[in-house]
Amino acid sequence: MTEAFFFLISSLIKLYLMVVILRIWLQSAKADFYNPFSQFIVKATNPVIIPLRRFLPSLGPVDTASWIFAFAICVLHVAIVQMLQLGQVIYIYLPLSALVLLITEALQLAFWILVIRALLSWFSQGRNPVELVMHQLTEPLLRPVRRVIPAMGGLDLSLLVVLLGIQFIQILLSNMLRGF
DSSP: OHHHHHHHHHHHHHHHHHHHHHHHHHHHTTOOTTSHHHHHHHHHHHHHHHHHHHHSOOBTTBOHHHHHHHHHHHHHHHHHHHHHHHSSOOTTTHHHHHHHHHHHHHHHHHHHHHHHHHHHHHHOSSOOHHHHHHHHHHHHHHHHHHHHSOOBTTBOOHHHHHHHHHHHHHHHHHHHHHTO
8 A cells, every 4th residue: 555655646747847847948948839739738737837926036047936846746745755764854965865866856857758759750650749849858958969969861760869868867866876
C-alpha cells in the first residue's frame, strides 16, 4: 500500500511540475499562447501563477513566479520522498536536491518533447496544434546544432545530437547525486 501511495503522489507532483516547466518553456520560446495545447498549460497553471505574480514580478524576460513555483514543487516532492522513505526531512540537502530534480525533470521533458516531435513528423498527415507547439518549443534547441552539423543527404542529425546531449547531462547529474 505504501509503495502504491508513494508512486501515486510522486507521479501527480511530477506531472504538475512538468506542466509548470512547459509553461516556462512556452514563454521562453515565445510559442503561440492561443494554441489549444498552450491554453491547456496556461489554464492549468494560472490559478497559482497569477496570484504569485503580485508578490514576484517578472525580472525582464524571466517569469520569476513560474520559476519559484516550479522550485517549490520540487522542494515539496523531495520533502515528501524523504518523509516517506526516511521518516524525516533532511533540510540541509533539500534546496540542492530540489534544484537537481528541477533540472532533471526539465531535461526529461525536453527529451520526450523532442521524441514526440520526431514521431509527429513521421506520422502526421498535416499541421495540428500540438505539432506546431512542439516545433516552436524544440526549434531553439535544434537550430544551434544545425549550424554546426548541417543536414546530410536530407538526414537531419541535430535531433540525435541534442537527445544524446540531454542523456549525457542526465547521467552527469545522476553521478553527482550519488555523492550525497
